[in-house]
Amino acid sequence: MKKYLLRRKAQLEKRLKQLKDLLEKGSETRSMEEVQAEVDELTADLDAVNEALAEFDETVDNDSSGDDEGGEDDENEADEEQDEDEGEKRSILTQEQRAGLTNIINQSLSSRVQVKTNEMKTRNAFCRYLVGQISESEARAMGVQTHGGNVLVPESLAKEIIAYAQEENLLRKYGKVVQTKGTQGFPILIKKAKANRVKTERALNQPIPETDIEFDEYYLNPTETDALVLVTKKLLAMSEMNVERIVVDELKKAYVREEAEFFFNSADNPGALIRKAVAFTPTATDIYDKFVQLKNSLPTSMLKNARWMINRAALTAIETIKTADGFPLLRPDIGLEGGFGYRLLGFPVDVTDFVDAGTPNIQRLYFGDFSTFYIQDVIGTMEVTKLIEKYADTNHVGFKIWHLNDGQLVYGPFEPSVFKLELNA
Known part of the structure; x- marks a missing residue:
């Protein structure tokens, strides 16, 4: 199961990098909606795969997917050749659109994935430290905060x-x-006031009268x-x-x-x-x-x-x-x-x-x-x-x-x- 998840993760990251290269070169010929839809789908799949991988107590060994990468290269050769042919065409996306999509891909490949993975590692380390499976120093190294x-x-x-x-x-x-x-304490204001109504326009010497207000203030x-x-x-x-x-x-x-x-x-x-x-x-x-x-x-x-x-x-x-x-x-x-x-x-x-x-x-x-x-x-x-x-x-x-x-x-x-x-x- 873990081997499959690692292989799937490598496939998703590779496709995101391909899209990133096409956008940076201005070679993507599809519309903004089509590219955005694919990026969203790939990002969602990558998040799901990383969440599944984070459930394992042991650290993900990226090298373990190396044996399977050869098959992926063979599967994607045709896609790469097609991308090279499309690179000669003129992109229909504006520079701002390409930059926005590139930022989304960069975020998916780095910060979002890493933050989610680190959260799961810290959570697992916290649980294992409580039951004495790891020491305090090991827990701190995994992001668990201890004091006194x-x-x-x-x-x-x-x-x-x-x-x-x-x-x-x-x-x-x-x-x-x-x-x-x-x-x-967080303040909560409770009041109910009586509004005024006048039938004619107020004169300069006719100020708005004070309203009767029942006012209570609560502090949690x-x-x-x-x-x-x-x-x-x-x-x-x-x-x-x-x-x-x-x-x-x-x-x-x-x-x-x-x-x-x-x-x-x-x-x-x-x-x-x-x-x-x-x-x-x-x-x-x-x-x-x-x-x-x-x-x-x-x-x-x-x-x-x-x-x-x-x-x-x-x-x-x-x-x-x-x-x-x-x-x-x-x-x-x-x-x-x-x-x-x-x-x-x-x-x-x-x-x-x-x-x-x-x-x-x-x-x-x-x-x-x-x-x-x-x-x-x-x-x-x-x-x-x-x-x-x-x-x-x-x-x-x-x-x-x-x-x-x-x-x-x-x-x-x-x-x-x-x-x-x-x-x-």
Whole structure:
């Protein structure tokens, strides 16, 4: 497989170099669209091949493809002769077009490919260093940053962890994520002003009056999110298993659990969903009428992106409810992929255990626009600490993942964005 990938890589690079030579000589006779299409296709194929090669732990040996290059020369002799004949023709591309295409080819042959390959090497080195397969000096030589026993998570892997968190943590999925370089809080301004209207043109002595403004200012406050994973030394010693993959997967799960609990239910987070969502007290006694009242309490401007977020207890209670015409209130939605695929009163339904807040028997529902949940991630702060001595007496190794971020539900005084209803509280 590796031999095939190396051979394919050599073929793609050779064709890109041929195109580059033709463009530099002004011998390319095809139109701009035709050349651009071929360059895009070759670049995409080359990126895919390099990603596949980067999955191998060992460094790509470029010399290993030398045995196959002879066959490639034979296959491309006819193409080269045709290129020489076309070189005598006049190019229909302008100098600016040729220069632009040449830059794209140069980028494909150098920087983009090298950056992607280096990212994969650093990622693999990070995972292998965590489980003790390589030393700290070897890890640093491959681009892993270590300091004081802590290992900075490579950017590519940090994005993978955050992407996994987005799949499991619904507030990350539907909220607004802001990435910052510093730890200073990200300001969110909420206001609603009353505009003025005049029937006649304003006179010189008739200035615009001040409007009544309700103005709130929120600052997200990035704090530490950390989680701990324990792995037995026996597992780390089992070379036939992909232990580093297992460790990274467990770190992902531990991080998501800790972060989601902070966003949904933490008493230390003033903007946590359970604290900031407006508690709804229905006046109706029928459960169907309660849902209707809750839906119609949300401001009209929020209904466009509104959805339900409920726990399993609420799902169980709702599944048996029928409307007045005998149809189930909770209806399947064939347009939703994955998840439970339900709609309640015409709005999508998501089910997550994080809504439980430690009380799984309470039938809790949230309804509103969850895009008003803001998340701040501080770039370059995710790191892992390897704890060996602390758990040595139980033959375990600890891995602590640490990150700076914050997440809060933010809405203006006139437009509450999320309501909370507890059916059996």
